[in-house]
Ligand SMILES: [Zn+2]
């Protein structure tokens with residue numbers, strides 16, 4: 001099969017022929033029809049993820065068709081249209097038993113713990129725990145977003161943020177996960193303030209339901225701007241980018257008893273990120289992490305997609321081939337992109 005491979009962190013990746021993957025007894029292989037390009041792929045390529053072993057194939061949000069099935073898989077068959085959360089859970093650890101597969105103690109992640117989806121085929125573990133059927137009528141490009149950015153945003157806004165109608169929700173960083181969060185929060189009846197340094201990203205945020213936009217390039221104190229717009233601060237605020245600055249701005253833009261949700265990854269050399277804890281104490285803030293979404297909690301989200309309330313299909317702004325993927329991966333670090341790029345490995 002063809003796959004995007006890198007040999008060293010930060011060195012250009014190339015497209016080459018590699019052996020097809022085989023399914024584990026509990027797993028499947030999937031013919032990848034569409035796979036999104038996510039900032040965590042760029043972090044992995046930069047060497048920010050200790051799970052990655054070289055050489056490596058990136059990519060973790062996919063949609064496709066089951067190609068082959070391991071002997072112990074009971075619920076899935078070749079030909080089924082599927083996606084899967086990027087956190088593939090074991091199904092048997094304490095977290096999994098509690099229904100929290102998104103923080104499974106023995107999780108695997110395509111594109112991190114093993115070769116990923118920037119390829120024509122990918123192996124996924126524990127298929128009976130992790131696969132999600134793609135609803136009829138949903139495109140592979142839209143379904144790919146359910147593997148990471150859209151489901152991650154849904155869990156952050158709905159399950160972790162508990163966003164209610166009428167609340168102010170701030171979204172820092174309007175890339176794929178941020179724009180998804182804007183759409184989901186607006187559909188929940190929240191008033192959304194979107195923050196980004198890219199005018200194109202803010203245009204998309206407005207299109208997807210943001211009531212207010214703050215241009216971080218021309219606004220030195222985005223937290224102050226949010227407190228002003230939202231009458232004292234946001235009820236819920238997401239750092240959807242992942243940087244010390246956006247994390248702090250998200251916390252500082254909250255009102256009393258507000259909820260900060262950390263969604264964007266925060267790799268740093270020290271492994272820690274400064275957080276304004278004095279404000280967290282004085283205002284009784286909740287500081288919450290959010291990490292993917294368990295497959296068994298997908299049905300309410302899928303129903304909102306089926307009924308047209310949520311439109312992940314609108315988030316895709318460009319579709320590229322596997323040969324174009326290495327350059328697109330590299331560009332994520334330099335150009336503040338707008339919208340979502342989807343790779344179609346068989347095109
Ligand atoms: Zn991702």
Ligand SMILES: [Zn+2]
Pocket residue numbers: 089090091092093094095096101104105106107
């Ligand atoms: Zn587990």
